[in-house]
Amino acid sequence: MLSSAILAVVLCASPAAGADTAVVCPREFREALAPWLAHRRQQGHQIVMLSNLGSPDEVRASIRRVAAGGNLRFLLLVGDADPELYSVAAVRRRSVPAHYSKAVVNVQFGSTREIATDNWYADLDEDRVPDIAVGRLPCDSASELSQLVEKILAYERSADFGAWRRRVHFVAGLGGFGAVADAVLESAAKSLICEGVPSAYSTTMTYGSWRSPYCPDPRDFRRVTLSRLNEGSLFWVYIGHGQPHAVDEVLVPGGRYPILTCDDAARLACRNGAPIACFLACYSGAYDLPRDCLAEEMLRAPGGPVAVLCGSRVTLPYSMSVMGSELLGQAFGEQPRTLGEMFLEGKRRMVADEEPGAYRQALEAAARLMSPTKDQLSAEREEHLDLFNLLGDPLLRVSFPGRLELDANESIAAGETLTVSGTSPLAGRGEIELVVGRGRLTFRPPLRQRFNAETLRDYAETYRQANTPQLCIRRVSLERGAFSTQVTVPREARGPCHVRIFVEGTDGCAAGGIDVVVERESREALKNKRDDAAGE
Template sequence: MRWIAMTSRTISLCSCTLVLLGLCSAFPLTSAAQADEADVVVVAAPELDEALQPWIQMRSDQGLRIAITRPADTAALTHQQIWNAGGPETRYIVLVGDTPDYDARRDQPHQILTWMIPAPVTSRFGSTSALPSDLPYGDRDGDKISDAAIGRLPVRSAEQLTRVIQRIEAYENSDDFGLWRRSFQLTGGVGGFGAMVDTAIESVTRGVITTVLPADTKPQIAYASPNHPFCPAGESFTDAVLHRYRTGARFWVYAGHGQIDRLELLKTTAPDGTPAAREQWSVESLLNNQNANQLKRAPEGATIAVLLACFAGAYDAPGDCLAERMILADGGPIAVIASSRLSMPYGNACMGLGLLESVYSGGPQNTGCDRIGDAMLHAARSLQSKEKGKQS
């Protein structure tokens, strides 16, 4: 599995924006002799060229052909430059650089503008009317069906890019084929967010375990709901989850509630024994921008994180969103897939299940798609086709 980038995925059918932040998909790259022969188009500012060279060499050695273009002053112009450099054979687009904050214009030369696209589902509820997404960059012909996988490395400096590339190289060159590669960690941050949300989260959990994962997968489930059979013992749910993270897993999936800088769950306090006593609920931060550095896992055995929660992938927010902080942490995931705005449980479930089915279904040793970018593209195209069928 290789693919590095933070990819914003917006599917209007589900009102879901999933951002893939930095993974290693070992797709090889080499300089393309002709534009329509490029397997990969990389968008990067000249200031990042030197730091990017080891990654380009690694991909070239793997056999992929690369074309490089520069960020433009608008998303539309950047799209035009991407497809001037690429063509029908282009399978991957990699954006190297963060996007400007949503309330500011591009103020750094290495930043790459994102798109803001309508969000018809959430807007009906008086919430998010538009979603930031890089997905339109992958649509070559404007038919709203993705033609190439799109990802973004949300780095703000050449030094950050160097560290990320070093982690990618370590991950892809790892010969550690221990049990962690068959492990699948799923954390449900439920407990009082409402019957509909809690039921949807539990349904996703059940569907992943019973219909998606191969028989030899080792699922580890942590459910933040009191008295639930999968609620880990101990006083701190967060400590239990972080401990499991450190043991390693191919995927670390969170389904629950999120904010720009944190994942949340509800914590109960037992009654004090008096007749009128009732359980007390309080919000607990499972993971946030402050404790993301407690993610301790060597890059040789890093996980791919999928955050099925609102806002955790808001890569255009001032500062870092949680997904960015996780991917830039030395012990963090090698890729993070997260929502860039408010997302509906149904949309999260459709995209999350579609992604995992693309990874695990078929292929040698149940690997499905060889690269996480291919899996994201397959899941996105499936939902886009359904949406287009509804409109026709």
Template sequence: MFKTFLVFILIIPALWAETVTADIAPVNGSRIRLHETPGGIVPELPGSYARTEEGFPMLPQFPWTVKLPTGSGAVSISSEESWETIALSIYIPPLSEPLPLIIEQALIVTAENSNVYLSDAYWPAEPVELTGTGYQSGCPVAEIMVTPLRWNPATGELQRLSSLEVNIETAPLETRPLPSLDSEFRRMLIVTDASFESAFNDLAERRNSQGILTEVFTMTEVYASASGRDNAEKLRNFVKDYYTANGLDFLLLGGDTDAVPFRYAYAMTCEYGLAREDSLPCDLYFSDLDGTWDANNNDIFGEVADNVDLYPDIFVGRAPVENVSEAQTFVANIAAYEDCIQDDHLQRVLFLAEVLWTNPYTNSGDSKDYIDEHFLPDFLDITKLYQALGNENLATTMTALNAGQNFINHDGHAWYSCMGVGDDYMYIPDVDAVNSGGRFGASIYSIGCWSTAFDFDAIAEHFLTNPNGGTVGFIGNSSYGWGSPGNPLYGYSDALDHLYHDYLYSDWSLTNAELLALTKEYFIPYSHWENVYRWHQYDVNLLGDPSLRAYRISPSSITVDCPDIVNVNTSLIPIQVSGVNPAGLTVCVHDQGSNWDVTVLDASGAFTFVLESPVTGDVKVTVTGPGVRRTTVDIPQATGPDPVISQLIIDDDMEYGQLSPGCSSDLQITLLNQGTENLTNVELVIDAITGPATVNQNSSLFGAINAGNESTGTPYISLDVNTTAVNGDVITLQGDIQSVQGDWDISISLLLYAPGLYFTTYSVNDSTSGNANGIPDPGETFDLTASIANVGMLNAASVSCIMTGYPGDVTWLTDSVYVDSIPQGGTETFTFVCSLDPGTPSPSFPWLFFDIISETADYESPDSLRLTVGETGISNDVESGTAGWTHSGTLDLWNISTADSHSPDHSWHCGDSEGYHPNMDCSLLSPEMILAPDALLSFWAAFDVAIYGSDGMYVIVNDLTVSSSDTLDYIGSGGALGRDFHGIGTEWCEWSYDLSTWGTGNTIQVEFRFCSDSDSDTGPGFFVDDISVQGAYTGSLGISPQPPIIPILGLPSPNPASGLFSVPVNIPQQGDWNLALYDISGRLVLTMTGRSPFADTVEMDVSHLSSGIYFLR
């Protein structure tokens, strides 16, 4: 439903306190409905809610928060307002006693409050009430209640606010938001029943050994140390205290609801009629730790009035185990999955798609195909069982599950006892019978109703407690899922489903809980009202370990080199990881005592752990990370010599103290014998090198090294680094340490340090010799300011940027710019002065090529940007008439309205004073526009339509260049599996869509098409405002310069990419070409070569690369 007001904040500083002023601008009175009831007129305002005072007039009010300065709290509030009359001589009945939403009661006549009903004055006397200070994402906010209507019982006159300004006095705040101790390490807390403690201790040990500090507490311990009105609140308060004292990332609720409590949360009334359906089992209650979730103290948790900010502070999952055997199975299945006891199924995906409705026909297979085409890499083996294809039934589903699947995506009907699979249903005994030979999957994502209703014996639970097959995670609904009849791509549950799978292969480092939290977080701006978006915040839950990271691909094996033994003298544990790109892998070292340490590797794969205490027992080294098999090496206690490198000093002729391109360096190596026996005649010999360098001196002599002593070798190992080396390259020296007592293999990996300078964005200032619109136009002279970032590992000194290639209609008045330095991780701007010929095409998009040069490490790199000349796109706030927009269609009601707007007074509205009508099919069409590079469509919309049915708006791009149309989105009605009720919407929210796939220079039109079904249940409809299509001022990073006008390298597509991407290459000159892909550190990760002349599209496969930013050169 609609939120009623927009808030604009001005903070005014004072000496000891501050006054925060908020201008609250009401919407037009046409949004107010006067509902006739047997008792009188009840005003209704979407987004507002009945007050709570029994016997007082039933006027709506809504909660609002206003951000306050850090460290302050609200102490008082005053307001200045104006009113306008909207009704005369009406009677507003008194509010009855609030009742729990799930209890049906007979109508009770409530007595009027005589102080109000016998007075000749407006009530309430003040429109705002300060209820306290709270926190949203750690920031203090004033919590206020606004009553936007007032009524005079004597005259019956009803007025609404036409303007409102609140002044909030603040003072230093004694309390603080829930703080989290900054921790160097990730932490997990497991709470469980005492009978399950042993099983979950095994999981805690597993997590500790991979670098996640984990503790287990029993519920007996929790209840003894925390207060609260019930067990769920006691648990939440315990978690908050732990979070504050220790820091916390993950919480595993280690038990079903009889063992570990849960909370029902209220999002909205869905109007189906079951007593439990609107009470949503919601583990977000233990994740979003701000506030109490019951700000109005009515024991209904999660209401809009409770000021739940919805943002997760920690990541939560639940182990739905009911007995010791299930707890042991839950933990054992996780170990089997992570250790890859079976791994031939980890690239398999199973899609299960029903026809959700036959009228209108809704084939959820369309939604699965969309996920396949847009979000999943090509290397996956996807099995598609679709009812529409005739191949989805219980038998085919069981066959696929028994084969083993890593990810399962279920788009169909469900209940807590079953899941729809075509014309059949899969029941709990079927899940219990799955036997995949230990090929456990990472997760199931189901949009079906009630599949994860964990307050029942839900079918989702059985996937996690089957010792022979199933999955280690399940994401699903604790009540209804929501679709859109006739729109299989655009149901509300489908929206989350799509975004989850987008994130799944966009960032391989995310755990199951982080993926779900990130997905839901995207929709929080849409969820601050009673609507289906808010429903999903509470309704969609994770069963499973929140810290488990799913394999996205069959994992690679790695090699871990470390000492052969440990003993009483051991103080260093050097490790070297190879076999894959080690950057980003996590290594944890711990013994059976107090030694525990963790690090994240860089591209060298090398790290030396310094132990804080003498070694107790054996030492374990565990390596984990995206795309690699979890690997553990045991280092036993033993006696004998143990030589390790204790110090390596790089003495380079450039005096950076690091290897860099073109340098000559001596490596001063010190060996420590941390064993129990002496070493004699020690020599280090390098016999192989990989990377861009050559070895000049390959051996060092150390003499005798007694146990516990060190020795520095001479002569020093020396090497020369190639001038072609780049930032992030790795040089690895392979050899051995030789002595009379034995030989030890050794590997020394060293990173190359250099600047990494790349163009990021540009801006235009044409105020001196142009029309001051910030756009370069033909005939103008303007300042072009380019930003250059240093993403390398060395500061860049004496940096020049020199234009080298550009079209003939571009003239440079300043073509070379110099800055003193760009620090590592920093950005500097370079302002050129450019003039465009009056005959320059407009719009046009010329490439400008330039060299970036630094004296540091003799750095030089070509780069480029693509300039946008002339007007492109569109920007329309609907304040200047139609501005070229047109509309037509069946029952066309598109019009410019003052009934509601985002800014300032007007918007497009598809409806009349009564809202929209049945059987509409009409479109609002933009003027034609030309797309700039990386164009983005954005607009603001507010809407209120029936919950069920198919009333909604399609967002469409019409490509006039190739005469095609594509639907970007559907916004509107849905259905909880096909029922018929009312009332969904949001107040003003922003929607945005990437248009880069339509190509630079293409001509398009944006279309908003509204359609309604034949049902008479309607609403106010859609309001659209502040429509924009704008390009991004960015270029292709690292493009080699070529003659003017001929862009040799186009933009990669798709971008982002998860599998294959293609890039146009056009090289007219004869010779050899090399196409190289670098990661953000500047390390070369992929290359292709060929012969020119060449003009074609080149495809590169990046499916094996970790997610992140890469540069194409």
């Protein structure tokens, strides 16, 4: 425990006028927050502490007074939004209330008439668009807060520079909107993953459709989902239906099997890096309910994710797809330093008045044809600014690997040797892989037109193969600076592929990737054949 003198210095070190970070925190939690405050101030942040005891309007007014200084960039809310705060004094003292905005679009699909949101606190000019990065640590006690702070500091101080930093795990439920709509949504999700995640990163897919090669044995789906969470990754993303205390189930003829529930939080034990989790789903982030939601339970689990992006009420496929696209663009394109800035800019771009890219244009076209809210798409996107919240620290520094630039020929014939060159920002152990292009398989999967329970024992191996895109792997030792190495392309390789490399050093890691097309024969051989045919 910190002495009262040290604690006073930590809490009062900077005036509000120059603050770039405001923290709304109950007085009884401030000692537990002190290690976080010291860590952030050591990083150069100027922090002001604000009271949680006023009404939501009074709390926002205090935030705006700090923002008037011109430097405010981050807002951390410390405490749950327990609905008993309005009737029980002890609960009020340890809580920070959520704001409730009026639901207009999603209420047509069974949502409540109001949306619990923290976005409102981050809107400084009444246009609904956030101006600062906001996140919440939804703790009910000082001990819970201490655990969250410990997890955040351990994440940022981790000296584990292993391959978890380049992994992205996706878990998806079945849409259930009808055959045509489900096909469109599945295609959109595939495009999002294939085009949104750079080739330098490895991905897995766990899909709750028994027809898919990415579906493990449905009876084992829950265990596989937990296993993906526990093996550690940069991001873990769920796409599908959700409820406050569980996500969807895997449905097969004659059976249904859970994917993830609140009861599973106790089984979370990330072995390496705690992931940043994202639920593109309804209600999984309903943090204002009497019973804690799935996102809260996972966040507070000692072995759970370090932060969760989630929706508090009914969320809709079109806007969730836009949100996912913009978040991936920030994560793997702009790469702002903190999670809060990544989430902030993703939200702002979601409603920005600018020409969308090809993926967004395709989403817009599909939504205007098929969405029941096709005449309210702009309003739907704006509503999702309020629906999605960050449960976690907005100042969290995301553990991206460093960037490693690669160069290689655009095409190569199967069986030939490919020369790969680049520049490594650090010395370390390296692994260079030739993998099939994202969304492709190395084998011909079984065709599952009819469900057959007797074949379930084969699902695990098909799932393993579907998530093993490697055609060849070579381990190398690299020095800092320029390098050149070679990869022998297997004779059976064909089509669009990626060459990717990951380097793990003593004080960092780096990843790089480049696209390569593997042809049956070299272009020179094909040209010679054409010349010979023309000469006959």
